[in-house]
Amino acid sequence: MKISKKIVLIGHFGVGKSSLIRRFVENTFTEDYKVTIGVHILKKEVTLPKSNDDITLVIWDLEGNDDITNTRPSYLIGTNGFLYVFDMTRPATYQSLENDLDYIKDRYPNIPLKVIGNKKDLVTNDFIKQNKDVFGRFVDFYTSAKSGTNVDDVFTNLAEAVIKEAKK
Amino acid sequence: MLEQYKKEYSQSVNQYIVVDLDGNILESDNVIFPDVVGKNLSDIHPFFESVHSALLEPNKRHIFSCIHLTNPENQTIITDIIVKTFDGKQPPLVAILDLTTHYDNYQTTAQVRNESVINSQILELKNEYLQEKEAFKNAFIANFSHELRDPLTGILTFSDILKKTHLNDEQLNYLRVIDSSSTYLKQLIEDILDISKIEAGKLDLVISPFNIKQLLEDIQSVFAIKAQQKGLELITNFNDNLPEIVGGDALRLRQVLSNLLENAIKFTEEGTVTFNASLNQIRAQKASIHFQVKDTGIGIPEDKLEDIFTSFTQLNNSQAYKGAGLGLAIAKHLVSLTHSKISVDSTVGEGSTFSTNINFILDKNQVLKSKKKDVLTPPKSNRKFSILLVEDSEITQLSILKILASRGNYFLDIVTKGEDVIPRIENSEFDLILMDIKLPNSYGDEITKLIRKMPEREHKKIPVIALTARVMKDDLKRYKKAGINDVIQKPFDENTLVSKIEEYLK
Numbered sequence: 007m008k009i010s011k012k013i014v015l016i017g018h019f020g021v022g023k024s025s026l027i028r029r030f031v032e033n034t035f036t037e038d039y040k041v042t043i044g045v046h047i048l049k050k051e052v053t054l055p056k057s058n059d060d061i062t063l064v065i066w067d068l069e070g071n072d073d074i075t076n077t078r079p080s081y082l083i084g085t086n087g088f089l090y091v092f093d094m095t096r097p098a099t100y101q102s103l104e105n106d107l108d109y110i111k112d113r114y115p116n117i118p119l120k121v122i123g124n125k126k127d128l129v130t131n132d133f134i135k136q137n138k139d140v141f142g143r144f145v146d147f148y149t150s151a152k153s154g155t156n157v158d159d160v161f162t163n164l165a166e167a168v169i170k171e172a173k174k
Numbered sequence: 175m176l177e178q179y180k181k182e183y184s185q186s187v188n189q190y191i192v193v194d195l196d197g198n199i200l201e202s203d204n205v206i207f208p209d210v211v212g213k214n215l216s217d218i219h220p221f222f223e224s225v226h227s228a229l230l231e232p233n234k235r236h237i238f239s240c241i242h243l244t245n246p247e248n249q250t251i252i253t254d255i256i257v258k259t260f261d262g263k264q265p266p267l268v269a270i271l272d273l274t275t276h277y278d279n280y281q282t283t284a285q286v287r288n289e290s291v292i293n294s295q296i297l298e299l300k301n302e303y304l305q306e307k308e309a310f311k312n313a314f315i316a317n318f319s320h321e322l323r324d325p326l327t328g329i330l331t332f333s334d335i336l337k338k339t340h341l342n343d344e345q346l347n348y349l350r351v352i353d354s355s356s357t358y359l360k361q362l363i364e365d366i367l368d369i370s371k372i373e374a375g376k377l378d379l380v381i382s383p384f385n386i387k388q389l390l391e392d393i394q395s396v397f398a399i400k401a402q403q404k405g406l407e408l409i410t411n412f413n414d415n416l417p418e419i420v421g422g423d424a425l426r427l428r429q430v431l432s433n434l435l436e437n438a439i440k441f442t443e444e445g446t447v448t449f450n451a452s453l454n455q456i457r458a459q460k461a462s463i464h465f466q467v468k469d470t471g472i473g474i475p476e477d478k479l480e481d482i483f484t485s486f487t488q489l490n491n492s493q494a495y496k497g498a499g500l501g502l503a504i505a506k507h508l509v510s511l512t513h514s515k516i517s518v519d520s521t522v523g524e525g526s527t528f529s530t531n532i533n534f535i536l537d538k539n540q541v542l543k544s545k546k547k548d549v550l551t552p553p554k555s556n557r558k559f560s561i562l563l564v565e566d567s568e569i570t571q572l573s574i575l576k577i578l579a580s581r582g583n584y585f586l587d588i589v590t591k592g593e594d595v596i597p598r599i600e601n602s603e604f605d606l607i608l609m610d611i612k613l614p615n616s617y618g619d620e621i622t623k624l625i626r627k628m629p630e631r632e633h634k635k636i637p638v639i640a641l642t643a644r645v646m647k648d649d650l651k652r653y654k655k656a657g658i659n660d661v662i663q664k665p666f667d668e669n670t671l672v673s674k675i676e677e678y679l680k
Contacts (some may be wrong), residue, residue: 010223010224012223012224013594019288019291020288020291020292025560039288039289039292040285041281041284041285041288041289043240043252043277043280043281043284044239044240044241044242044252044277045240045241045242047219047220047224047241047242048243049219049220049223050221055530062223064220064223064224066224069240069284070288078239080236080237080238080239081238083224083225083227083228084224084225084226084227084228085224085235094293095296095299096295096296096299098295
């Protein structure tokens with residue numbers, strides 16, 4: 007049976023949500039920043055390495071918002087999994103990380119959520135260690151859409167969690 | 175605006191689709207997606223795969239704004255999509271409204287806004303980074319210079335002491351080399367500290383009355399010798415109508431004029447160096463004095479005239495002219511603190527002329543006060559004075575011991591640790607305390623606070639003079655607040671130390 011799951015990427019503008027999706031779906035990257043307005047929807051079929059399930063991920067690339075509570079509720083109808091993305095080089099994009107995660111978990115308690123520190127290519131490992139108070143507590147993956155680091159892993163890991171949740 | 179909206183909305187194109195609860199298309203017009211009857215909504219676009227659940231809730235109206243779809247011509251259209259459900263008898267309606275033109279305009283605005291916010295955040299971060307780097311540099315310079323001062327104090331004072339012993343001509347020549355090298359090193363450290371103060375915005379003028387004619391004559395006598403040593407002639411023209419006592423920062427004025435003269439002599443191989451000072455005007459209790467230093471030296475190319483005032487810039491990079499290239503940068507900044515500028519005219523091979531106009535205060539009260547002070551002479555006394563030196567550096571201890579011992583009227587007691595100071599004061603009678611600021615595990619200003627809180631009145635009133643290299647504006651405020659009476663800056667020479675001590679033991 008064909009399984010289709012809706013994945014929503016959420017976070018401030020300019021953090022690289024569209025670039026992560028482009029890297030995952032098309033395996034391409036561009037340095038040019040084009041702001042996302044509204045929502046772009048792409049899909050990709052994947053075979054999950056652990057369960058061997060075939061799954062179609064319908065990926066919703068939401069416009070960035072510095073206040074997550076302003077996200078249009080209609081965009082989140084039928085969501086099966088969240089990816090919260092922030093830019094490790096811009097503190098403004100993770101200053102409200104804890105509150106944002108609480109907000110999502112409160113409203114969508116049973117929906118898997120993964121947190122991504124993006125633009126890993128622009129920071130050093132020392133920088134990540136120095137910010138372990140924030141990053142270490144919340145981050146599931148450090149990614150680089152530019153180099154592709156961890157990008158496939160993020161999506162497949164979330165898909166596994168979504169399938170696991172669906173089977174409960 | 176209304177007309178613009180009307181125009182935009184009148185161009186919009188709408189498609190209405192009737193579906194069953196599984197998303198199968200029952201009826202549709204063919205405006206955006208033709209020939210879709212019989213297909214499922216999810217065949218039109220992945221968007222619809224995710225909104226099946228919205229079809230199942232009766233009597234609801236969901237609006238999905240700004241959804242990017244791809245039409246059969248493979249073009250991106252930006253739409254609002256309305257999903258309206260009714261009760262069980264009536265099938266749901268899906269309306270697709272093509273608002274591409276409207277959203278394109280919004281996209282342009284959002285692009286500009288977001289780029290601007292991101293750029294300003296990045297600039298802020300860069301600025302923070304640069305400020306941190308700058309603070310680190312200034313702290314490093316201040317600390318490093320401080321560490322250099324203790325050994326330099328030793329060299330300077332022992333050179334002075336050595337001069338007074340019986341030396342033959344050869345030994346005296348060697349001593350002169352040590353003396354001039356250490357004096358140059360001292361000047362270099364002071365320049366570097368000044369530059370770090372300037373860059374930290376912590377260099378301010380200290381205004382007090384002084385005899386400007388005397389100061390100019392002092393400078394003349396120093397540089398006449400320097401010029402003569404290089405085979406040059408120093409010509410001075412100080413106008414007779416110059417005021418005698420003015421209010422200003424004598425130390426910094428001396429520094430500016432000395433830097434200009436030092437440079438003139440350095441870059442002149444033959445000919446003259448002319449030093450002029452004349453009164454421009456007196457207005458509103460202020461005197462504007464014009465200073466000019468002119469040389470017949472190597473000159474400066476026109477395109478480099480601005481560069482010479484930049485720190486660590488020396489145009490002639492050959493080893494013929496020593497120096498860190500800080501003098502003019504410091505002079506320029508000091509003059510700018512008086513709201514003035516240094517101008518320069520130069521011709522390569524003919525020489526350079528540096529000029530500036532500086533305002534001084536002409537206040538009768540200050541002048542009288544200063545004159546009164548000038549005629550005071552310290553009373554001579556045969557009394558012996560007891561001094562406590564709080565200092566951990568053995569070199570500085572030995573230097574001060576030698577200097578004071580040579581005077582014959584001082585007893586010196588030394589403690590090296592902060593915790594020993596109060597007990598020593600309680601058990602002795604001191605006329606003055608020389609207090610190092612940075613001690614092992616304690617600070618001289620904190621110890622002074624404790625001294626000022628001692629119960630015995632005599633102890634509270636003992637003059638405390640700080641010995642330190644840390645003389646930034648904030649440091650001086652802190653020392654004063656702690657009850658420190660005065661400061662001797664490291665490295666110091668014999669005269670500075672003795673005259674400051676005598677000032678408080680009159």
